[in-house]
Amino acid sequence: MFGTRKTWDLGHAPCLQELWKKDISLDASSVDFLMSDGEDEGSFLALPTAAFSQRPSLTAELTEKTTPTQQLLIQTLQDKVCEFQARLRSEEVTRHLLLQQLQRQNVQDKTCSGVEALQEELLSPPRNGVRLLQPGEPSLDRLSCPEEEQLVTRLRTQVEELEEKLLDQTQEVERLRSELGATDLEKQLELLVVENERLKQELKSCKTSELQSLDAAAETCSCNHCPHSQNAESLQREVSRWENQARQRERRLAELERELLEKTAKVETLHRQLDESTRCLDDSRRKLDAEHKLSLRLHECEEELARQASTPPRVKTVEVESADSQKAVAEMQSKNAILQEQLTVQRQLLRELETQLHESQRTCAQLRTQILVYEGEMERAQGQLEAEMQNLEEEKNRVIEEAFIRAESEMKAVHENLAGVRMNLLSLQPALRTLTCDYNCLKRQVQEFPFMLDKAITEAKQEICQVISEVSSTNQELLRKYKREMNLRKKCHNELVRLKGNIRVFCRVRPVSQEEQDSADAKTMLSFDSDDDAILYLSNKGKIMTFELDKVFPPHATQEEVFQEVQSLVTSCIDGFNVCIFAYGQTGSGKTYTMEGVADDPGINQRALRLLFSEVTDKAPDWDYKITVSMVEIYNETLRNLLGDTPTEKLDIKMNPDGSGQLYVPGLTEFTVQSPEDINRVFELGHMNRATACTNLNEHSSRSHALLIITVCGFNTATGNRTQGKLNLVDLAGSERIGKSGAEGSRLREAQCINKSLSALGDVINALRSKHAHVPFRNSRLTYLLQDSLSGDSKTLMMVQVSPLPSNMSESVCSLKFAQRVRSVELSSASSSSRRHENSSTSSSPTHDSVELDSPPVTPVPLPISRASSAGSTLSSASRTPSSSRRRSQSQLSTDRQVDRASPLVGDGGQDD
Numbered sequence: 034m035f036g037t038r039k040t041w042d043l044g045h046a047p048c049l050q051e052l053w054k055k056d057i058s059l060d061a062s063s064v065d066f067l068m069s070d071g072e073d074e075g076s077f078l079a080l081p082t083a084a085f086s087q088r089p090s091l092t093a094e095l096t097e098k099t100t101p102t103q104q105l106l107i108q109t110l111q112d113k114v115c116e117f118q119a120r121l122r123s124e125e126v127t128r129h130l131l132l133q134q135l136q137r138q139n140v141q142d143k144t145c146s147g148v149e150a151l152q153e154e155l156l157s158p159p160r161n162g163v164r165l166l167q168p169g170e171p172s173l174d175r176l177s178c179p180e181e182e183q184l185v186t187r188l189r190t191q192v193e194e195l196e197e198k199l200l201d202q203t204q205e206v207e208r209l210r211s212e213l214g215a216t217d218l219e220k221q222l223e224l225l226v227v228e229n230e231r232l233k234q235e236l237k238s239c240k241t242s243e244l245q246s247l248d249a250a251a252e253t254c255s256c257n258h259c260p261h262s263q264n265a266e267s268l269q270r271e272v273s274r275w276e277n278q279a280r281q282r283e284r285r286l287a288e289l290e291r292e293l294l295e296k297t298a299k300v301e302t303l304h305r306q307l308d309e310s311t312r313c314l315d316d317s318r319r320k321l322d323a324e325h326k327l328s329l330r331l332h333e334c335e336e337e338l339a340r341q342a343s344t345p346p347r348v349k350t351v352e353v354e355s356a357d358s359q360k361a362v363a364e365m366q367s368k369n370a371i372l373q374e375q376l377t378v379q380r381q382l383l384r385e386l387e388t389q390l391h392e393s394q395r396t397c398a399q400l401r402t403q404i405l406v407y408e409g410e411m412e413r414a415q416g417q418l419e420a421e422m423q424n425l426e427e428e429k430n431r432v433i434e435e436a437f438i439r440a441e442s443e444m445k446a447v448h449e450n451l452a453g454v455r456m457n458l459l460s461l462q463p464a465l466r467t468l469t470c471d472y473n474c475l476k477r478q479v480q481e482f483p484f485m486l487d488k489a490i491t492e493a494k495q496e497i498c499q500v501i502s503e504v505s506s507t508n509q510e511l512l513r514k515y516k517r518e519m520n521l522r523k524k525c526h527n528e529l530v531r532l533k534g535n536i537r538v539f540c541r542v543r544p545v546s547q548e549e550q551d552s553a554d555a556k557t558m559l560s561f562d563s564d565d566d567a568i569l570y571l572s573n574k575g576k577i578m579t580f581e582l583d584k585v586f587p588p589h590a591t592q593e594e595v596f597q598e599v600q601s602l603v604t605s606c607i608d609g610f611n612v613c614i615f616a617y618g619q620t621g622s623g624k625t626y627t628m629e630g631v632a633d634d635p636g637i638n639q640r641a642l643r644l645l646f647s648e649v650t651d652k653a654p655d656w657d658y659k660i661t662v663s664m665v666e667i668y669n670e671t672l673r674n675l676l677g678d679t680p681t682e683k684l685d686i687k688m689n690p691d692g693s694g695q696l697y698v699p700g701l702t703e704f705t706v707q708s709p710e711d712i713n714r715v716f717e718l719g720h721m722n723r724a725t726a727c728t729n730l731n732e733h734s735s736r737s738h739a740l741l742i743i744t745v746c747g748f749n750t751a752t753g754n755r756t757q758g759k760l761n762l763v764d765l766a767g768s769e770r771i772g773k774s775g776a777e778g779s780r781l782r783e784a785q786c787i788n789k790s791l792s793a794l795g796d797v798i799n800a801l802r803s804k805h806a807h808v809p810f811r812n813s814r815l816t817y818l819l820q821d822s823l824s825g826d827s828k829t830l831m832m833v834q835v836s837p838l839p840s841n842m843s844e845s846v847c848s849l850k851f852a853q854r855v856r857s858v859e860l861s862s863a864s865s866s867s868r869r870h871e872n873s874s875t876s877s878s879p880t881h882d883s884v885e886l887d888s889p890p891v892t893p894v895p896l897p898i899s900r901a902s903s904a905g906s907t908l909s910s911a912s913r914t915p916s917s918s919r920r921r922s923q924s925q926l927s928t929d930r931q932v933d934r935a936s937p938l939v940g941d942g943g944q945d946d
């Protein structure tokens with residue numbers, strides 16, 4: 034682009050300007066010098082009109098064509114011309130005046146010598162600033178009108194030449210401007226803009242054609258899910274991608290344009306710098322020319338001076354003939370002196386001019402150096418600019434070319450895809466027709482579907498109603514059968530319990546502890562029958578004693594196994610029976626372990642409550658059950674409320690004042706439990722209160738009876754029937770014969786109390802067995818409290834705990850004898866005679882000792898069968914906080930027993946479904 038650019042030289046165009054810029058002032062001396070020729074006024078005055086008559090038109094013409102710089106130049110020229118004209122006029126006037134003065138002087142002197150002297154004076158070197166005459170130019174005194182005209186003509190010619198040069202320069206400037214890099218940049222910019230427009234047009238046409246293609250494809254395929262629409266979508270995506278690329282390229286193009294503009298601005302700046310440099314160059318050149326001319330003038334002056342110096346002054350010896358002549362000579366001499374002075378001044382001036390010349394030459398050298406530097410910089414900048422523009426040009430061309438190539442390839446791919454889509458469209462049209470038919474068919478079916486659905490729903494409803502009624506009747510029948518079977522099961526269960534006896538006796542042998550194993554007393558004196566789990570053999574004093582009970586648990590029996598055997602009793606409580614489970618045995622035989630257990634292996638108490646929860650949950654929602662819990666302790670015949678706020682407070686057992694004849698314990702706390710967590714909290718509270726009431730809990734617990742009383746009240750929401758059962762879980766005090774060991778003080782009192790209560794228990798059982806009219810429940814707090822659980826149709830289980838150690842054999846024998854007596858009594862009444870026979874045969878066995886009835890701790894007397902009807906399970910009210918336990922009166926119990934005898938089945942009427 035800049036290869037065509039030329040470094041243009043304005044040359045020496047403004048010659049006239051240079052002339053005026055020399056600033057040659059026409060001072061008085063120069064005027065004198067000019068006036069020496071004595072020219073006509075009119076010849077000089079004619080110059081301006083002749084020389085500049087054409088100037089305005091030329092100026093107007095140039096103004097249109099030239100640049101502001103050139104206009105400024107022309108304006109300057111015009112000003113200078115006007116100034117020159119004015120000066121010419123003033124010089125003309127001055128010269129005319131001088132001429133008149135000289136003529137007058139010549140007339141007065143009438144001598145030629147004066148004229149010659151004047152001529153010499155005028156020929157002398159000009160003073161500072163005086164216009165120089167060219168060599169060979171006639172002196173002013175010899176200038177005539179033709180010469181003046183010639184001078185004017187020459188000046189006019191010079192002006193014309195200058196104007197022509199100015200025109201040429203203007204044209205040259207225009208031409209150069211057109212060839213300059215800036216014009217190339219503009220052209221390039223225009224080309225880029227045109228190219229950009231063309232690309233946009235092409236892109237637009239591509240988009241239009243694609244849209245038309247897509248529209249055509251969309252028209253031919255109205256199905257939304259056919260492959261054509263998917264292809265069309267993919268094509269649209271590609272088109273949008275290309276659009277994005279096109280936009281990116283447009284942005285890139287815009288950036289390039291911006292860069293181009295910046296470069297153009299830079300180029301313009303450089304051009305301005307170039308112009309200024311050129312102007313400086315011109316100034317320097319002008320100054321050089323002026324200096325050159327000055328040096329020429331100096332040289333001429335020097336030659337003239339040398340010539341004058343070499344020429345001896347013409348001393349004209351004039352004879353003094355007259356006073357006038359002498360006077361004139363004197364004047365001439367004085368003039369000569371003045372001229373000599375002027376010569377001195379001129380020489381001084383010459384030296385100054387020489388100094389100026391040297392300075393000008395130095396300045397000139399500096400300016401030349403500066404010009405060289407400027408030119409170097411300009412060339413370097415121009416080179417950089419050209420290289421940069423070249424790079425930009427190449428980059429732009431490359432980008433455009435790449436974009437074109439990509440766009441073409443992408444367009445080609447699009448067209449190919451479009452062709453494929455069209456082919457697919459053509460092939461899919463039959464399938465579309467088929468689908469349309471199917472669609473119409475389905476549409477009809479869908480329109481008919483609600484009617485069909487209604488019809489089908491109606492039919493289905495009828496069928497469902499029919500089936501439901503059938504199922505309902507079947508369910509009714511099944512429910513009826515189920516209830517009948519349940520009643521039968523309960524009857525069977527009760528009969529089984531009755532056959533087994535209402536008083537059952539189990540024996541559990543605790544294991545030998547680790548400490549006991551290490552001692553010499555580790556040998557066990559008990560053995561078991563592998564074929565019969567109701568037989569226990571005991572070796573005592575060399576004799577083998579055999580005890581038959583309902584069940585014997587060996588030492589390895591787990592808590593779960595024990596509970597399996599007692600859980601039927603627990604569940605009968607839900608059916609409204611009163612149940613009493615005792616743990617009986619000497620201290621340390623495992624009573625507490627069996628009833629309470631340990632934390633990770635609970636005993637009967639906790640398992641019973643969990644089973645009750647599980648059972649009542651199963652019976653919901655037909656039955657609504659409430660389970661309440663109380664804990665009491667009987668120590669030294671004193672009743673204590675273990676769940677109350679004041680466990681040391683003594684409770685009493687009283688007759689209910691409502692006249693129902695039942696007993697109750699005023700102040701006894703009952704907690705309603707709803708979850709196993711409640712049970713744990715109740716047990717914790719009971720233990721805490723029991724520990725609070727004594728100093729040594731272990732010792733205390735073996736000296737007191739602990740009772741957990743659980744009341745289960747049921748309400749059948751369907752029938753309105755109610756049931757109430759009570760489960761008494763009793764951990765009795767140790768049964769060892771302390772009275773015989775000679776204990777004293779508090780231990781003796783404790784032993785007496787324990788003995789009393791256990792004896793009372795035996796007495797009660799004996800009275801019940803003998804069907805005495807009076808059963809001595811009131812003989813102890815224990816029997817009094819358990820009155821309703823020991824009489825009537827209540828079920829009793831006695832768990833006899835036995836220690837296996839030889840040292841405990843005596844106590845073990847006592848406990849087992851008591852247990853066997855109780856059981857044999859029961860069996861004699863409740864079961865067949867064969868059992869009694871078995872018992873007698875066992876007792877008379879030659880290899881076994883006969884059972885010895887030892888008393889106390891318990892007087893093991895034969896007990897009668899204790900059967901009661903369900904009438905005994907009357908409802909008693911229970912409250913959450915201290916309430917009363919209602920009990921049936923003794924008379925009521927007697928009545929119940931009489932009723933029981935008439936009914937062989939236990940609890941027949943006491944169960945409600």
Ligand SMILES: Nc1ncnc2c1ncn2[C@@H]1O[C@H](COP(=O)(O)OP(=O)(O)OP(=O)(O)O)[C@@H](O)[C@H]1O
Nearest residue numbers: 543544619620621622623624625626734735766767
């Ligand atoms: N079946 C058993 N399995 C394991 N350990 C047992 C068993 N029976 C009892 N024991 C342990 O024997 C020890 C005494 O048992 P426990 O306290 O229950 O006797 P106890 O008859 O309640 O005594 P006390 O009349 O003094 O309260 C305890 O350490 C207990 O853990």
